[in-house]
Amino acid sequence: MNEYNKALNMIEQVQRAVIGKEECVVKSVAAILAGGHILLNDIPGVGKTTLAMALAGAMSLKASRVQFTPDVMPSDIVGFSVYQKDTGRFVFQPGSIFCNLFLADEINRTSPKTQSALLEVMEEGQVTVDGVTRSLPQPFFVIATQNPFGSAGTQMLPESQLDRFMISMSLGYPGRTDELAILKGENLKRPVSAAVTDEDLLMLQTQTEQIFVHDEIYDYIERLVQRTRNHEAIDLGVSPRGAICLVKMARALAFLRQREFVVPEDVTDLAVPVMAHRILESGRARMEQKTKEQLVEQIVKEERRPTLKRR
Secondary structure, eight states: OHHHHHHHHHHHHHHHHSOSOHHHHHHHHHHHHTTOOEEEEOOTTSSHHHHHHHHHHTEESOEEEEEOOTTOOHHHHHEEEEEETTTTEEEEEEOTTOSSEEEEETGGGSOHHHHGGGHHHHHHSEEEETTEEEEOOSSOEEEEEEOOBTBTTOOOOOHHHHTTOSEEEOOOOOOHHHHHHHHTTGGGGSOOOOOEEHHHHHHHHHHHHTSBOOHHHHHHHHHHHHHHHHOTTEEEOOOHHHHHHHHHHHHHHHHHTTOSBOOHHHHHHHHHHHHGGGOEEOHHHHHTTOOHHHHHHHHHHHSOOOOOOOO
């Protein structure tokens, strides 16, 4: 299908800059097709910003990048009103958020006040300044990077903001072969070109929404979500928003896998990046050094899967 070829070309363009992280690239593109925001959480220097910039380069969209530091103010993001003496009126000056793709680099290095400036825009695609609500251009995405909590100068994102990210992923260290390719600068020799326009993305999102989801899949997702809410090692389970995100992501992944319907493997392959950052492990789980990812993997392993057959 022609639409699939455009999505495939987008993946190929991103992989020109990001070596050896095919799974992360595919899931990132799936999140874009699902209309969600992406959080890249990992130690410095493993390619978080490279992936974010490559995604931006693969889409012909208006992009803004902000390096978040403690002195970045909410008005820098959403905008502010300036009084013009000659006209006697306040004139709105748009902030950096007025774009299609907002790159928030090291988002957890800024103050909670500035972080909260993104809450409305990430959920509703609009900003309210001085009592006036303004819509952002569509499509709109936030791709944010952050260093692990506890690194120098970082502070944890609140649960309400984490829940607004459709997926959260860690890239991890590259393998030996991939790192040798990076050291040789092979990724720098292959510039990223725009593969899709804003109109293409809107069309791809529409195609993704039409992927069929069987009632058994809906039931499976609901059971997984309920397990996170009743698990003894989890104090805060996945929200309804998280369940909706898992459905949307499963549709997008099925589309990228050239299917017109979702199968259980689409859900299980996405459970960790969609659900793990939305839960809060118990104190006992932290004492036993159980990570959020391990808890979600355990739930997926123990929960019965639907027995749908591939067509």
